[in-house]
Amino acid sequence: MLQCRTLTRAEIIDTYNVHMKSDFPEDELKPLAMILKSLDREQYICYGVFSDDVLCGYAYFAIIADNNKKYYLLDYFATVREMRGKGIGSAFLIILYEHMTDVEMVICETENPKRTIGDEFDIRNRRIGFYLRNKYIDTGVTVSIFGVDYILLELDLGNKHTKDGIRVYYSKLYRSFLPEKLYNKFVKI
Numbered sequence: 001m002l003q004c005r006t007l008t009r010a011e012i013i014d015t016y017n018v019h020m021k022s023d024f025p026e027d028e029l030k031p032l033a034m035i036l037k038s039l040d041r042e043q044y045i046c047y048g049v050f051s052d053d054v055l056c057g058y059a060y061f062a063i064i065a066d067n068n069k070k071y072y073l074l075d076y077f078a079t080v081r082e083m084r085g086k087g088i089g090s091a092f093l094i095i096l097y098e099h100m101t102d103v104e105m106v107i108c109e110t111e112n113p114k115r116t117i118g119d120e121f122d123i124r125n126r127r128i129g130f131y132l133r134n135k136y137i138d139t140g141v142t143v144s145i146f147g148v149d150y151i152l153l154e155l156d157l158g159n160k161h162t163k164d165g166i167r168v169y170y171s172k173l174y175r176s177f178l179p180e181k182l183y184n185k186f187v188k189i
Helices: 009-023 032-040 088-099 119-133 163-177 180-186
Strands: 002-006 044-051 054-066 069-079 103-111 136-145 148-155
Touching (some): 002 088, 069 088, 103 163, 119 136, 136 163
Parallel strands (some): 069 103
Antiparallel strands (some): 044 054, 103 148
């Protein structure tokens, strides 16, 4: 049986070094120091899903609070390599959904398949399909972050937001961890 819990600081560091460095391209991976700094400012939260105390997957979120409401950006989500293809990712998303009773919005970025061809096009479409099958909805908002084009999806928490609302909180989330100069240069909403 899978169990979800918040990762400890030591587990976050270990997950970053053991799994994230191989699960994500180097240019998509924030420096660990940036994640830990956001964690210390309570602007980041990391969950793990476990089976018999063995890590099976992880989800890292950037968070902001505004007007006593929480807004999350799914920053990193992966199933541990040797656990893939067993339905753990879908089960983990459902478990996370059940943990997010006090969250106003959860945004997920997924690379826009219209910006590529071949195998990468199929991979991006499958990734979007995975999220759409697991309670995420297409917001109709597209963005460019550090030159990569994304489609924004929103976790269906029963309170769908407008495109303008999504843009506002997405911008606030990025502004919470990027210096203004980098934000102005590399974030296009």
